[in-house]
Amino acid sequence: MSEFIQQIINGLSVGAMYALIAIGYTLVYGVLRFINFAHSDVFMVGSFVGFYSGKVLGGTSWAGGLGVMAASMVGCALLGILIERLAYKPLRSRSKLTVLITAIGVSMLLQNVGQLVFGTNPQPFPDTLPATTFQVGGVVVSSKDLVVLGFTLCLLGALEYIVLKTKVGTAMRAVAFNPQAASLMGINIDWIISFTFGLGSALAAAGGFLWAYKFPRIEPFMGVAPGLTAFVAAVLGGIGNITGAALGGLLLGVIETLVKGSRWSTWTEAIAFVLLILILLFKPAGLLGRVQAEKV
Amino acid sequence: MKHPGARRWFLVAAVLSLGLGWAQDRLDPYFVDILTRIGINVILAVSLNLINGHTGQFSLGHAGFMGVGAYTAAALTLFAGPKLLPAGAGFWVEQLWFLVALGAAGLVAALAGLLVGAPSLRLKGDYLAIVTLGFGQIIAVIFRNIESLGGALGLNGIPARTNLFWSFAAAALTVYVVTALVNSTYGRGFLATHDDEVAAEAMGMNTTRYKIVAFVTGAFFAGIAGGLSGHFTLTINPKGFDFNKSIEIVVMVIVGGMGRTVGVIIAAVLLTLLPEGLRMLSSASPSLKWIGETRPLLYAILLIALMMLRPQGLFTWKRKKGAVTA
Amino acid sequence: MSPILEFDKVTIRFGGLTAVSAVSLAVGPTELAGLIGPNGAGKTTVFNLTTGVYQPTEGRISFAGEPSAGLRPYELTRGGIARTFQNIRLFKSLSVVDNVRAAMQVHRTQGIWNSLWRGGAFLRDEQVVEKQALELLSIFRLDVVRDEMATSLSYGDQRRLEIVRALATKPKLLLLDEPAAGMNPTEKLELARLIREIRDRFQIAVLLVEHDMQLVMDLCERIHVLDHGTKIAEGTPVEVRRNPKVIEAYLGEEHALPE
Numbered sequence: 001m002s003e004f005i006q007q008i009i010n011g012l013s014v015g016a017m018y019a020l021i022a023i024g025y026t027l028v029y030g031v032l033r034f035i036n037f038a039h040s041d042v043f044m045v046g047s048f049v050g051f052y053s054g055k056v057l058g059g060t061s062w063a064g065g066l067g068v069m070a071a072s073m074v075g076c077a078l079l080g081i082l083i084e085r086l087a088y089k090p091l092r093s094r095s096k097l098t099v100l101i102t103a104i105g106v107s108m109l110l111q112n113v114g115q116l117v118f119g120t121n122p123q124p125f126p127d128t129l130p131a132t133t134f135q136v137g138g139v140v141v142s143s144k145d146l147v148v149l150g151f152t153l154c155l156l157g158a159l160e161y162i163v164l165k166t167k168v169g170t171a172m173r174a175v176a177f178n179p180q181a182a183s184l185m186g187i188n189i190d191w192i193i194s195f196t197f198g199l200g201s202a203l204a205a206a207g208g209f210l211w212a213y214k215f216p217r218i219e220p221f222m223g224v225a226p227g228l229t230a231f232v233a234a235v236l237g238g239i240g241n242i243t244g245a246a247l248g249g250l251l252l253g254v255i256e257t258l259v260k261g262s263r264w265s266t267w268t269e270a271i272a273f274v275l276l277i278l279i280l281l282f283k284p285a286g287l288l289g290r291v292q293a294e295k296v
Numbered sequence: 297m298k299h300p301g302a303r304r305w306f307l308v309a310a311v312l313s314l315g316l317g318w319a320q321d322r323l324d325p326y327f328v329d330i331l332t333r334i335g336i337n338v339i340l341a342v343s344l345n346l347i348n349g350h351t352g353q354f355s356l357g358h359a360g361f362m363g364v365g366a367y368t369a370a371a372l373t374l375f376a377g378p379k380l381l382p383a384g385a386g387f388w389v390e391q392l393w394f395l396v397a398l399g400a401a402g403l404v405a406a407l408a409g410l411l412v413g414a415p416s417l418r419l420k421g422d423y424l425a426i427v428t429l430g431f432g433q434i435i436a437v438i439f440r441n442i443e444s445l446g447g448a449l450g451l452n453g454i455p456a457r458t459n460l461f462w463s464f465a466a467a468a469l470t471v472y473v474v475t476a477l478v479n480s481t482y483g484r485g486f487l488a489t490h491d492d493e494v495a496a497e498a499m500g501m502n503t504t505r506y507k508i509v510a511f512v513t514g515a516f517f518a519g520i521a522g523g524l525s526g527h528f529t530l531t532i533n534p535k536g537f538d539f540n541k542s543i544e545i546v547v548m549v550i551v552g553g554m555g556r557t558v559g560v561i562i563a564a565v566l567l568t569l570l571p572e573g574l575r576m577l578s579s580a581s582p583s584l585k586w587i588g589e590t591r592p593l594l595y596a597i598l599l600i601a602l603m604m605l606r607p608q609g610l611f612t613w614k615r616k617k618g619a620v621t622a
Numbered sequence: 623m624s625p626i627l628e629f630d631k632v633t634i635r636f637g638g639l640t641a642v643s644a645v646s647l648a649v650g651p652t653e654l655a656g657l658i659g660p661n662g663a664g665k666t667t668v669f670n671l672t673t674g675v676y677q678p679t680e681g682r683i684s685f686a687g688e689p690s691a692g693l694r695p696y697e698l699t700r701g702g703i704a705r706t707f708q709n710i711r712l713f714k715s716l717s718v719v720d721n722v723r724a725a726m727q728v729h730r731t732q733g734i735w736n737s738l739w740r741g742g743a744f745l746r747d748e749q750v751v752e753k754q755a756l757e758l759l760s761i762f763r764l765d766v767v768r769d770e771m772a773t774s775l776s777y778g779d780q781r782r783l784e785i786v787r788a789l790a791t792k793p794k795l796l797l798l799d800e801p802a803a804g805m806n807p808t809e810k811l812e813l814a815r816l817i818r819e820i821r822d823r824f825q826i827a828v829l830l831v832e833h834d835m836q837l838v839m840d841l842c843e844r845i846h847v848l849d850h851g852t853k854i855a856e857g858t859p860v861e862v863r864r865n866p867k868v869i870e871a872y873l874g875e876e877h878a879l880p881e
Contacts, residue, residue, distance in 0.1 A: 034422060087600060094603075095607075100354065100425060101550060102599070102603040104543070105598075105599030108595060109596040109600065111592075111596075113593070228433070231426060232430075235426075267437060269433060269437050272430070273433055276427065277415060277427060280415060473738060476737060480732055480736075481727040481737065482737055484716065484723060487713060487720075487724075492711050494695075494711065495711035495712070497699070498695055498705050498711075499699060499704075499725040499787065499790075500699035500725065501727075
């Protein structure tokens, strides 16, 4: 039983990081209706920015760790905005397929440039945040898991505030709902799209930093697997739906961790996709999404 | 290809591949090696083009079907063959059995295509891309978990059966079938589905059916290419059919021009030669060594640049009046 | 005669929005019918319901006496409903003649093996289809551009080609979604003549959504008026023109004529 609880906590913290990535997919899908393939590599860059800034700052402290995470988030927000401006914006009037292929290209570019810069071998991630383990009634809890969960909750709270309470959040929702109408209302669509990319990338970077904190070995292709799972989480929750993405992430994190701890562990990597196909078969709009009729 | 001459061209290609098969031992092995790979890549690219290009359903899992074919064919020649065939069976029996293995490779891959395609082809572009990508992952996980197929290490010691004849004959068959399909009622269905699904349905076309036909046919030939590839490299493992391999094929289709068979064939040839060229360059002098390691980076830049500057592909030209797609 | 198309209290809701509410209407087998109403009245939604793009939330739709619930668009097209689109949706990678051939193959598809073998039967069938396609095109004087790509035609020709393509499916009911949009007065006159000719020659029913009142009043034998998703009037052009509800819907209440 205590092992089960441990697994659940572990799963929730992995799921929290999936949620952080999934929200980026969902936000971008909301405003641009396309899957940003390069998102998972922004996540990877997030942990590498953390790696370098952690080395520069040195030491292990709460303030230092927060600083490193902030650096990752800012760095990746800029990267996300840059990617959108350079690669996607010029193609906005082109077919979706063109943008999709470009996104795949950007993803490969980030991975391979990453490989040139960082090398192929996994590198240990510096301990930027303090960590201990303690026991609660026979359950061994790593403070890392609690930190991941706590940070994620804070970030989700901040996101909720931005999306629901601020002017720019309202504008984002307007653009997602109807870009033409939003533009007629005087909303600067380009700016909102940039902001959305920045926001999504910053969350992915936070996810990347936390991921490296929990699993301290990082390499240029580390984004691929969590990125795909997070994407499935976004679809599971109903793509375009932020709460759905967060729930989907947590759910997938728990499921994956439980499977990993069972004798079916070698099948872990396949779960997300089996799940994806099942969702698409039986509830294509996801758990919280609504079916949208195509305009004819 | 309204013209009935199409079958004649196919015959010419078949005779040519017989000739090449015969000439194999008299040619430079390096040259034979490259030609064989060109044949296999043409099969992969032309069959993916049917799905991604003509029918407009973006698949990122073509290598997965290739893997299914590779494992099926290898299992047949490596395990089933020695049990079923009389000991010391001659050359022709071996070749015939290889033909059976290739056919099975295609059929099993086609079946996999049906299983993946039927639920997911109702989805629009991006989703299909992800599902097919996921399929590639699942296939790799499955092979890794089947101990009798070598698990993560894969299969070794596959008999060397693929030669220029098989490679080219299969390529010719692929090109013929794809071209014939595209220039038939099916072809207009594929293209209409590609252009506008809503309008196609409104014109009485069952677009799901067209998508599945394209997908299953594409998977069939990818399976054959996998069978050929396994009996050419003599060793296969789950990693060889991952996302990177799928992307390699996608790049061929995009460089050649989606929906343009001739362009895609040219691209398949050139992109098979490109790594060879890079390898020669990088071994020419130590200062150029880095070039050999930049292939994926090059592909990435190629993809982005093409989408920005020439999304229709490099080897496309205005369609001739009256001709459907070449 | 029993109607070819019948709506019986049809309602469709998208989430909380009721786009069409309890609409009943009937179109006779060779009737020239019009569907009018202000923007957002639900006209195109009626088309999408008729062609199976949407399924009604409540009510019944019958085509040729049979309920059409649950049928997909292509199945309804095979049964005899053809349509054009508000925003032209031709197949852009097909030539003019192939656009028509693609629609013709509804009633004749070669099997895979025939397509691969390309034997005599296949080639003969292809020739028959091509000949029929050209005949149809020549009625609309589009045969001269048969090998052009569909999208290279002029706007008016593209609109006509869309009608030809719809006719190629051999419909019993032809739905035209704003066929006169973007046309000048001369082209509109020509279009009206063409639509009448289609009805007379092929003996089919035509239902059109159109904003140009003049065209609708001149052409249609029966007009159905929608406003805010409900049907507010039905009748001959003269009746509809005099109907106070219609005048109100079009002019806004402050300009309504005293009853």
